[in-house]
Amino acid sequence: MKIENPNPIQWRFSERAAQLQSSFIREILKITQQPEIISFAGGLPSPATFPVDVMKSAYDKVLSTTGKTALQYGPTDGYMPLRQWIADSLSVNGAKIVPEQVLMVSGSQQALDLLGKVLIDEGSRVLVETPSYLGALQAFSVYRPEFKSVLTDDHGLVPSSLAPVAEGARLLYALPNFQNPTGRTLSVERRLELVETCARLGLPLIEDDPYGALSYKGEPLPKMVAMNPEGVIYMGSFSKVLTPGIRLGYVVAPLPLVRRLELAKQAADLHTAQLTQMVVHEVVKDGFLDQHIPTIRDLYGNQCQVMLEAMAEHFPASATWTKPEGGMFIWVTLPKHINAMELLDEAIKEKVAFVPGAPFYANEPETNTLRLSFVTVPPERIRQGIAILGKLIAARL
Amino acid sequence: MKIENPNPIQWRFSERAAQLQSSFIREILKITQQPEIISFAGGLPSPATFPVDVMKSAYDKVLSTTGKTALQYGPTDGYMPLRQWIADSLSVNGAKIVPEQVLMVSGSQQALDLLGKVLIDEGSRVLVETPSYLGALQAFSVYRPEFKSVLTDDHGLVPSSLAPVAEGARLLYALPNFQNPTGRTLSVERRLELVETCARLGLPLIEDDPYGALSYKGEPLPKMVAMNPEGVIYMGSFSKVLTPGIRLGYVVAPLPLVRRLELAKQAADLHTAQLTQMVVHEVVKDGFLDQHIPTIRDLYGNQCQVMLEAMAEHFPASATWTKPEGGMFIWVTLPKHINAMELLDEAIKEKVAFVPGAPFYANEPETNTLRLSFVTVPPERIRQGIAILGKLIAARL
Numbered sequence: 001m002k003i004e005n006p007n008p009i010q011w012r013f014s015e016r017a018a019q020l021q022s023s024f025i026r027e028i029l030k031i032t033q034q035p036e037i038i039s040f041a042g043g044l045p046s047p048a049t050f051p052v053d054v055m056k057s058a059y060d061k062v063l064s065t066t067g068k069t070a071l072q073y074g075p076t077d078g079y080m081p082l083r084q085w086i087a088d089s090l091s092v093n094g095a096k097i098v099p100e101q102v103l104m105v106s107g108s109q110q111a112l113d114l115l116g117k118v119l120i121d122e123g124s125r126v127l128v129e130t131p132s133y134l135g136a137l138q139a140f141s142v143y144r145p146e147f148k149s150v151l152t153d154d155h156g157l158v159p160s161s162l163a164p165v166a167e168g169a170r171l172l173y174a175l176p177n178f179q180n181p182t183g184r185t186l187s188v189e190r191r192l193e194l195v196e197t198c199a200r201l202g203l204p205l206i207e208d209d210p211y212g213a214l215s216y217k218g219e220p221l222p223k224m225v226a227m228n229p230e231g232v233i234y235m236g237s238f239s240k241v242l243t244p245g246i247r248l249g250y251v252v253a254p255l256p257l258v259r260r261l262e263l264a265k266q267a268a269d270l271h272t273a274q275l276t277q278m279v280v281h282e283v284v285k286d287g288f289l290d291q292h293i294p295t296i297r298d299l300y301g302n303q304c305q306v307m308l309e310a311m312a313e314h315f316p317a318s319a320t321w322t323k324p325e326g327g328m329f330i331w332v333t334l335p336k337h338i339n340a341m342e343l344l345d346e347a348i349k350e351k352v353a354f355v356p357g358a359p360f361y362a363n364e365p366e367t368n369t370l371r372l373s374f375v376t377v378p379p380e381r382i383r384q385g386i387a388i389l390g391k392l393i394a395a396r397l
Numbered sequence: 398m399k400i401e402n403p404n405p406i407q408w409r410f411s412e413r414a415a416q417l418q419s420s421f422i423r424e425i426l427k428i429t430q431q432p433e434i435i436s437f438a439g440g441l442p443s444p445a446t447f448p449v450d451v452m453k454s455a456y457d458k459v460l461s462t463t464g465k466t467a468l469q470y471g472p473t474d475g476y477m478p479l480r481q482w483i484a485d486s487l488s489v490n491g492a493k494i495v496p497e498q499v500l501m502v503s504g505s506q507q508a509l510d511l512l513g514k515v516l517i518d519e520g521s522r523v524l525v526e527t528p529s530y531l532g533a534l535q536a537f538s539v540y541r542p543e544f545k546s547v548l549t550d551d552h553g554l555v556p557s558s559l560a561p562v563a564e565g566a567r568l569l570y571a572l573p574n575f576q577n578p579t580g581r582t583l584s585v586e587r588r589l590e591l592v593e594t595c596a597r598l599g600l601p602l603i604e605d606d607p608y609g610a611l612s613y614k615g616e617p618l619p620k621m622v623a624m625n626p627e628g629v630i631y632m633g634s635f636s637k638v639l640t641p642g643i644r645l646g647y648v649v650a651p652l653p654l655v656r657r658l659e660l661a662k663q664a665a666d667l668h669t670a671q672l673t674q675m676v677v678h679e680v681v682k683d684g685f686l687d688q689h690i691p692t693i694r695d696l697y698g699n700q701c702q703v704m705l706e707a708m709a710e711h712f713p714a715s716a717t718w719t720k721p722e723g724g725m726f727i728w729v730t731l732p733k734h735i736n737a738m739e740l741l742d743e744a745i746k747e748k749v750a751f752v753p754g755a756p757f758y759a760n761e762p763e764t765n766t767l768r769l770s771f772v773t774v775p776p777e778r779i780r781q782g783i784a785i786l787g788k789l790i791a792a793r794l
Contacts, residue, residue, distance in 0.1 A: 001490055003589065006596035006625045011653050012567060014540070017515040020660035026473070044470050052464035059456040067449035071640035073441050076423070093398055106503050106644075110666040117539065118414040138664045142514065143411070170409060192400065199403035228403045243468035245671040247503075256408050263417035267535045268665070269507040273673065274642040 019141045023134060024359040031348065038385035040372040041353040043180065043328070047376075049296045050243045051288075058282040062275065074274035076266045078104025078250070082281040086250055090234065095226035101252050103261050106272045108210060108237040108249030111261075112139035114268065115206065115233065115251070118260045119170045120145045127165060127172040129157050131360035131369070133180045133208065136173050145170070147362035154322070156186030159193040166201045171233075174205065177212040177221065178327025181360045181371040185325055188221055195227040204257075210237045210249075211327035213293050216301035230254050238280055240328075241293055246276050300328060300375050303382060307374040310383045314390030316397055330372045331357070338396050340370040346392050352385045416538050420531060421756040428745065435782035437769040438750040440577065440725070444773075446693045447640045448685075455679040459672065471671035473663045475501025475647070479678040483647055487631065492623035498649050500658050503669045505607060505634040505646030508658075509536035511665065512603065512630065512648070515657045516567045517542045524562060524569040526554050528757035528766070530577045530605065533570050542567070544759035551719070553583030556590040563598045568630075571602065574609040574618060575724025578757045578768040582722055585618060592624040601654075607634040607646075610690050612723040613698035627651050635677055637725075638690055643673050697725060697772050700779060704771040707780045711787030713794055727769045728754070735793050737767040743789050749782045 028041050062070050077083070083099040090097040105111045112135065120126060120143035128137065130149040137147070150172070151161035157174055166172075174194070176186035186194070198205040207224045215221075225234035237249040251261060265271070304324060311321060311330075321332045334340065340356035347353060357369025374382055425438050459467050474480070480496040487494040502508045509532065517523060517540035525534065527546040534544070547569070548558035554571055563569075571591070573583035583591070595602040604621045612618075622631035634646040650658060662668070701721060708718060708727075718729045731737065737753035744750060754766025771779055 001589070001619050001624055002492070003593050003596060003625050006593075006628055007599055009601055009628050009651065010599055011601075011651075013515055013657055014518045014521070014567075016518075017657050017661065020515075020657060020664065022660055023663060026663065047465040047469055050465055050468045052460055052468065055468065056457060056460040056464065059460065060453060063449055063453040063456065067453065068444040068447055069642075071447045071449065071452065071642040072444055073636075073641045095399070106666045106669075109664075113665045118410055118417075121411045121413075124411070135667075142661070142664050192398065196400050196403075199400060202404055202407055204406055204408075222398050227398055228400050231403055231406050239470075244470045245468040247666065247668070247670045254406065254408075260410055260414050260417060263419055264414065264539070266420060266423065267417065267506075267539050268510045269503045269644065270532075271644070272503075273644045273670070276670065276673075 016142050016144060019144060023138055025134060025355055028353065028355060031353070037351050037353050038377060038381050039353040040374065040377065040385060041355045042373050042376050045240050045244060045328070045375060046299060049299060051292060054283055054288065055243065055279065058279045062278045062282055066278065070275040070278050072274065074271050076271045077262050078102065078272065079274060079277035079281060082277050085281060085285060086236065086252070090223065090225065090252060093222060093226050095229060097229060097252060101255060101258055103251050103253070103258050103265065104272045104277055105249050105251055105265065106269065107239065107247040108208065108235045109135055109139060111235045111249060111251040112136050114261045114264045115171070116140045116143040117264050118257070119204070125169040127162070127169050128362045129174055129179070131181055131357060132173065132362055133175050134360050136208065137362055149361065149363045154184065156184050156190055157194060159190060159197045162197050162201065166203050169203055171204045171206055172198060173208065175208045176224065177209055178214060178324050178329070181329055181355070181357065182331035183322045183324030183327055183329040185221065191222060191224050192227060195224050195232065199228055199231050204233060205231060206233045206235065208235045210240050213241050214297055214300060215326035216297055216304070217325065218294065218297060225252060233257065241289055241296065242280065242283065246280070248272065248276050248280055303374040303377070303379060304330070306379040306382050307372065307386060310386035314387045316390070316394050318397065319393060328373050328375045330374065332370045332372060334368040334393060335397065336368050338393065339367050341367065343370070343392060343396065347389060350388050350392065352388045354389070413539050413541060416541060420535055422531060422752055425750065425752060428750070434748050434750050435774060435778050436750040437771065437774065437782060438752045439770050439773050442637050442641060442725070442772060443696060446696060448689060451680055451685065452640065452676065455676045459675045459679055463675065467672040467675050469671065471668050473668045474659050475499065475669065476671060476674035476678060479674050482678060482682060483633065483649070487620065487622065487649060490619060490623050492626060494626060494649060498652060498655055500648050500650070500655050500662065501669045501674055502646050502648060502662065503666065504636065504644040505605065505632045506532055506536060508632045508646060508648040509533050511658045511661045512568070513537045513540040514661045515654070516601070522566040524559070524566050525759050526571055526576070528578055528754060529570065529759055530572050531757050533605065534759055546758065546760045551581065553581050553587055554591060556587060556594045559594050559598065559600070563600050566600055568601045568603055569595060570605065572605045573621065574606055575611060575721050575726070577608070578726055578752070578754065579728035580719045580721030580724055580726040582618065588619065588621050589624060592621050592629065596625055596628050601630060602628060603630045603632065605632045607637050608724040610638050611694055611697060613694055613701065614722065615691065615694060622649060630654065638686055638693065639677065639680065643677070645669065645673050645677055700771040700774070700776060701727070703776045703779050704769065704783060707783035711784045713787070713791050715794065716790060725770050725772045727771065729767050729769060731765040731790060732794065733765050735790065736764050738764065740767070740789060740793065744786060747785050747789065749785045
């Protein structure tokens with residue numbers, strides 16, 4: 001039963017749909033997933049760190065004991081015992097976070113989308129680091145802001161550079177710990193200065209913190225949300241400390257904002273899976289992460305060290321790079337005339353991949369930069385891949 | 398380490414955030430969840446139908462055999478074997494749906510949000526049934542359309558009423574099977590006429606079909622997407638045939654549109670949980686739903702019958718109501734002068750709850766309507782509750 005010769009639809013998309021572009025990284029990943037390629041392009045955590053058996057036991061326990069509840073619709077704001085656990089874990093150093101401030105989301109990418117939806121009008125000014133996390137640029141872009149890149153150096157974002165661009169800005173988005181893409185960390189002094197500056201300017205500060213627990217020395221820096229809970233929006237995630245495929249994150253915000261975010265979430269997907277939240281609560285409630293996270297830190301810390309040593313050996317002196325103290329990424333700056341996109345074409349021919357830096361810039365891209373991830377590549381392959389990259393860079397000098 | 402006396406933030410929300418309102422139904426649900434209340438207000442499926450043990454075995458199997466993959470990030474468009482299964486299940490009666498047309502989403506509410514994001518600009522005309530599904534009105538409202546209600550009668554939407562309002566409209570949203578809120582079904586003749594009319598007008602038609610499998614007689618009506626796969630966008634869900642708490646649905650659309658929706662989803666939440674998709678595929682791939690769905694149909698069909706019989710006995714002759722052939726809802730029209738919102742206040746005092754009809758209208762609400770759900774209330778309580786409602790209505794005549 002089909003209708004005869006229908007007219008083809010002339011699709012008319014919304015203006016915001018015209019902004020939509022596929023993440024360049026996800027496109028590269030498609031090319032570089034062949035096993036023969038040594039890929040430093042991934043932003044994925046290492047599956048070696050996924051506690052599969054622990055997750056399996058927790059699914060079994062939750063479904064056996066509270067299956068009907070776990071499989072029913074749930075509240076938009078989330079599963080209260082998990083929100084309480086998150087609030088408690090953030091209530092340190094004198095800070096007091098209440099569970100009503102915590103909204104559970106389907107991965108912290110959703111928090112970015114909801115924040116964009118609730119805070120950004122077309123043309124609104126949005127401040128980001130230079131460079132910034134690509135997923136945030138992508139999420140905010142849908143709402144058609146005017147991005148302004150804020151000066152960043154080896155100690156992270158430079159707070160004194162905010163004032164000239166803050167007028168009318170709706171938010172500042174920052175990733176203070178082991179930033180994606182640079183691996184840089186915002187120093188403690190800068191954190192205080194940044195929080196004070198934002199409070200003085202009346203500027204909402206988003207603290208995105210997916211990697212904070214992955215400090216190689218196990219010494220996390222103080223969170224900005226604890227310095228001013230009424231002015232800082234904190235984003236957290238279980239993707240890097242547990243597993244990403246379950247899609248579970250959270251946003252902690254002052255009450256007037258979190259209530260708006262909750263309404264936006266209700267319209268966007270009703271709520272995040274109850275079962276997932278109950279399982280994660282089952283996993284974390286008795287301190288599992290305290291034993292588990294150090295194993296991730298050790299793995300990543302060792303592989304980072306291997307990569308840094310290989311770079312020191314094989315990269316020419318005119319290249320510079322960051323020395324991360326945690327997280328998943330190293331950021332390389334090549335001599336100005338070397339275009340990382342062209343270098344990538346050559347590297348792929350030699351079976352090595354990385355992500356060129358340009359897509360991480362909201363405004364003028366620095367085309368001589370690139371991002372390397374070391375977390376899913378074994379040490380021997382890291383050394384091989386870096387040696388090949390070193391040769392390709394040297395050939396372009 | 399806190400900063401001293403920060404200025405409180407003066408929150409400046411986006412214009413679209415001003416549109417955000419909590420679903421009236423979710424607010425009522427909070428009131429009516431006390432166990433002593435006989436609640437016909439819920440839109441939730443009955444937990445008695447959740448196959449907890451089957452789900453538990455599937456989680457166990459997927460995590461035991463492919464745990465690392467299931468817990469890793471996955472593709473935005475979804476898990477291919479499940480997309481293939483969905484495409485195959487829709488490729489009946491000569492229709493040919495390919496898996497590339499299927500986008501997996503985090504519950505079909507997310508499909509509504511993505512469709513709104515990609516198709517609606519501020520002021521765009523959007524056509525909906527009279528009355529329409531509240532969750533769709535809520536999702537689309539965020540993008541600030543101009544809603545136009547299309548005439549609907551006992552056989553569903555009236556296709557001939559489209560032409561005068563279709564000029565420039567971005568989409569028509571319809572729920573043809575056992576509609577939420579009315580329980581009405583669009584007749585086969587109307588389906589063909591509607592699909593032809595939309596094709597002639599160049600109007601994208603959204604066919605939202607969460608309840609289609611829940612025909613009490615087990616005879617599903619032909620799907621409109623099969624009548625014109627290039628002009629109809631189909632939305633499906635596992636919430637009503639399996640469980641809602643896992644948040645898994647899908648949208649099937651012509652390729653130019655599905656690609657845009659995929660990009661919007663990437664920015665919104667990267668992808669829907671791999672583990673959930675793999676588990677559902679494990680559950681459905683060998684025909685489990687063919688045995689399971691009839692048990693849901695029987696339960697709901699019996700309780701619907703009980704409610705209809707009780708209404709015939711207790712409701713005054715001046716009230717009319719729909720006689721659903723499937724799904725979860727009965728729609729009641731009272732004499733014009735009775736306001737269902739006021740009736741609800743009285744009913745709650747007598748420990749009975751329902752949903753007033755007004756919030757389901759995009760334009761002029763009919764305040765003398767209400768929605769009853771029978772799926773989570775045992776027969777004896779259905780009879781009690783309907784008797785009480787009948788008395789309260791009679792008292793207002």
